[in-house]
Amino acid sequence: MKKHxxxxxxxxxxxxxxxxxxxxxLDLDGSGLSLMSISHRSKEFIAVMEEAQALxxxxxxxxxxxxxxxxxxxxxxxxxxxxxxxxxxxxxxxNTGSWASKAIKEAKVFGEVxxxxxxxxxxxxxxxxxxxxxEDADYFHITTNNTIYGTEIKTDLDVGPPLVADMSxxxxxRKLDISxxxxxxxxAQKNLGPAGVAFIIVKESILGGVDRVIPTxxxxxxxxxxxxxxxxxxxxxxxxxxxxxxxxxxxxGVDEIYKINVEKAGLLYDEINRNKLFKCTVEDPExxxxxxxxxxxxxxxxxxxxxxxEFASQNGMVGIKGHRSVGGFRASLYxxxxxxxxxxxxxxxxxxxxxx
Amino acid sequence: MKKHxxxxxxxxxxxxxxxxxxxxxLDLDGSGLSLMSISHRSKEFIAVMEEAQALxxxxxxxxxxxxxxxxxxxxxxxxxxxxxxxxxxxxxxxNTGSWASKAIKEAKVFGEVxxxxxxxxxxxxxxxxxxxxxEDADYFHITTNNTIYGTEIKTDLDVGPPLVADMSxxxxxRKLDISxxxxxxxxAQKNLGPAGVAFIIVKESILGGVDRVIPTxxxxxxxxxxxxxxxxxxxxxxxxxxxxxxxxxxxxGVDEIYKINVEKAGLLYDEINRNKLFKCTVEDPExxxxxxxxxxxxxxxxxxxxxxxEFASQNGMVGIKGHRSVGGFRASLYxxxxxxxxxxxxxxxxxxxxxx
Numbered sequence: 001m002k003k004h005x006x007x008x009x010x011x012x013x014x015x016x017x018x019x020x021x022x023x024x025x026l027d028l029d030g031s032g033l034s035l036m037s038i039s040h041r042s043k044e045f046i047a048v049m050e051e052a053q054a055l056x057x058x059x060x061x062x063x064x065x066x067x068x069x070x071x072x073x074x075x076x077x078x079x080x081x082x083x084x085x086x087x088x089x090x091x092x093x094x095n096t097g098s099w100a101s102k103a104i105k106e107a108k109v110f111g112e113v114x115x116x117x118x119x120x121x122x123x124x125x126x127x128x129x130x131x132x133x134x135e136d137a138d139y140f141h142i143t144t145n146n147t148i149y150g151t152e153i154k155t156d157l158d159v160g161p162p163l164v165a166d167m168s169x170x171x172x173x174r175k176l177d178i179s180x181x182x183x184x185x186x187x188a189q190k191n192l193g194p195a196g197v198a199f200i201i202v203k204e205s206i207l208g209g210v211d212r213v214i215p216t217x218x219x220x221x222x223x224x225x226x227x228x229x230x231x232x233x234x235x236x237x238x239x240x241x242x243x244x245x246x247x248x249x250x251x252x253g254v255d256e257i258y259k260i261n262v263e264k265a266g267l268l269y270d271e272i273n274r275n276k277l278f279k280c281t282v283e284d285p286e287x288x289x290x291x292x293x294x295x296x297x298x299x300x301x302x303x304x305x306x307x308x309x310e311f312a313s314q315n316g317m318v319g320i321k322g323h324r325s326v327g328g329f330r331a332s333l334y335x336x337x338x339x340x341x342x343x344x345x346x347x348x349x350x351x352x353x354x355x356x
Numbered sequence: 357m358k359k360h361x362x363x364x365x366x367x368x369x370x371x372x373x374x375x376x377x378x379x380x381x382l383d384l385d386g387s388g389l390s391l392m393s394i395s396h397r398s399k400e401f402i403a404v405m406e407e408a409q410a411l412x413x414x415x416x417x418x419x420x421x422x423x424x425x426x427x428x429x430x431x432x433x434x435x436x437x438x439x440x441x442x443x444x445x446x447x448x449x450x451n452t453g454s455w456a457s458k459a460i461k462e463a464k465v466f467g468e469v470x471x472x473x474x475x476x477x478x479x480x481x482x483x484x485x486x487x488x489x490x491e492d493a494d495y496f497h498i499t500t501n502n503t504i505y506g507t508e509i510k511t512d513l514d515v516g517p518p519l520v521a522d523m524s525x526x527x528x529x530r531k532l533d534i535s536x537x538x539x540x541x542x543x544a545q546k547n548l549g550p551a552g553v554a555f556i557i558v559k560e561s562i563l564g565g566v567d568r569v570i571p572t573x574x575x576x577x578x579x580x581x582x583x584x585x586x587x588x589x590x591x592x593x594x595x596x597x598x599x600x601x602x603x604x605x606x607x608x609g610v611d612e613i614y615k616i617n618v619e620k621a622g623l624l625y626d627e628i629n630r631n632k633l634f635k636c637t638v639e640d641p642e643x644x645x646x647x648x649x650x651x652x653x654x655x656x657x658x659x660x661x662x663x664x665x666e667f668a669s670q671n672g673m674v675g676i677k678g679h680r681s682v683g684g685f686r687a688s689l690y691x692x693x694x695x696x697x698x699x700x701x702x703x704x705x706x707x708x709x710x711x712x
Binding site: 001002003005007008009010011012013017018019021022023025026031032033034035036037038039040042072073074075076077079080084102105106109187189193194195196197213215216217218230231232233234235236237240318319 | 358361367428435
């Protein structure tokens with residue numbers, strides 16, 4: 001039976017990425033060597049790294065003055081690298097969920113943190129709107145998409161201090177105005193590649209302002225200078241990421257991907273609204289993520305939750321159990337998830353409604 | 357033409373590891389999902405993580421009181437995590453090469469570093485022997501195998517302070533007495549798996565002694581408590597590492613691997629000694645690495661260096677150019693390199709000698 005992969009991350013990647021990676025692990029471009037067994041200093045891998053960085057710049061229209069990095073360690077390491085490199089006295093953070101909270105916790109190791117607003121009061125089911133970012137903050141940190149809670153900041157904010165964004169789960173889902181950001185980072189394992197690498201897009205001029213001594217590997221300037229080759233980079237995750245970037249380009253770029261994303265999410269939100277059994281946990285459509293759709297059973301059908309999970313699983317749906325912080329269900333509709341999978345989930349919801 | 361992969365790292369891995377990983381990327385154990393697209397919290401991946409940790413404990417006979425971790429970021433991140441977690445006042449380091457020097461540099465960010473001995477005076481071509489480790493050092497750090505220079509500490513040292521060892525390039529090459537170590541770490545990309553994950557074997561009782569606030573992700577206790585699942589681990593590199601660990605077990609364990617390693621290295625060192633064109637950069641056999649064999653042209657044949665590289669390349673040898681710090685040639689004979697490749701290199705050296 002065909003599986004429909006709604007995992008929140010690591011999550012579905014294009015078939016193109018999977019087959020290209022599997023092929024390269026057996027034999028990289030007819031070289032007689034495995035992708036896993038070549039030096040990161042080989043001409044083959046240097047070409048991979050360079051093309052991947054160039055494609056990110058091309059697809060996101062990254063202006064000059066910005067560097068693109070691929071670093072090991074994942075987004076969680078960035079929670080500490082960001083303040084290590086940028087926090088002089090105080091930083092401002094928007095608290096929109098568990099990951100934002102974790103970023104805030106790490107920043108507090110390095111200085112004062114001003115939480116400009118939080119949606120914790122209603123279990124992070126909305127994006128706070130009316131907040132002021134102190135002009136003297138060293139930077140302002142946001143989490144653009146909140147995987148667990150299904151909320152998303154869908155515009156590029158205008159703020160005074162450098163804007164730092166964790167875009168782990170919505171990078172490449174829409175066009176961005178990079179010039180509004182000081183630093184964008186994220187783990188690859190949603191819209192880019194397998195777990196094990198983080199991407200960073202950083203405006204070089206915001207670096208170098210802190211007095212503390214930064215360990216070499218945690219200093220962004222190290223990696224800019226060494227073009228992400230200061231230490232051995234995660235070769236396979238970067239190779240796979242390159243394949244996904246090529247796939248995005250061949251799909252027509254992020255504008256085309258965005259149209260499909262909006263259509264996919266629209267279909268599912270419409271069904272949740274129509275179906276008598278379900279309701280969204282995020283009420284304001286403006287805040288509803290196009291990447292992670294969180295929904296629960298209406299109060300009177302609560303006891304059917306386990307039954308629906310079981311029924312959906314029997315119909316090939318994988319990974320739709322909601323995060324324990326929210327409960328219910330979560331369907332992650334990342335770039336690589338085909339519209340057919342959304343349609344299959346909708347059919348399953350309708351079938352279940354009929355038999356309930 | 358068959359390629360013989362002598363890269364220093366990332367480097368050759370068992371065919372078993374390559375085919376198992378490629379298969380799993382297309383379809384993980386008949387699940388209908390790719391290894392790259394499954395949640396790290398799925399039962400499939402939790403089983404991978406648990407078996408990999410258990411196999412390291414089994415293969416290296418790790419005593420109780422030690423934890424085995426798989427972390428993103430590579431060994432270079434450990435250069436800063438080790439002092440972050442362990443350096444209270446001063447640490448002792450043995451300087452046996454470039455990587456040891458890098459580790460020393462990072463430790464100095466956190467406190468006093470005593471370099472107990474260094475072989476820098478003769479371009480790191482030997483392992484210093486007569487040194488004293490201060491009893492009041494918080495730990496003593498060594499690099500057991502020096503990939504660039506071809507030297508190796510082949511015994512488990514007896515010292516007072518906790519012994520911390522970077523074993524990136526010789527882990528699983530021989531039996532260890534783990535009880536003599538406080539912490540062992542290394543990047544996977546030599547004897548274990550593809551680049552992108554570090555292994556750590558740590559004695560829990562040496563942790564928790566520093567006063568500084570450690571960022572959560574840089575605190576070993578975080579990862580012990582969360583069983584290497586605090587953040588999304590590098591799923592593919594860990595899966596591949598598990599396959600290599602199974603391969604080591606099926607080869608008969610590290611004792612059997614060690615016998616083969618000694619035989620392979622012996623064959624090559626013997627040929628270097630016999631062949632009139634070549635000489636080892638490491639003179640003392642006691643210090644000669646069984647993992648990385650470094651050699652150069654004898655003075656009178658120096659001008660043949662490029663010719664030999666070209667000739668070797670034509671004969672299928674890959675990655676035998678020496679590191680720029682040493683020059684000449686380096687053949688890395690990691691666990692997965694078959695004896696046939698060593699024999700092929702030796703034939704090439706003999707053929708070149710005959711025609712020179």
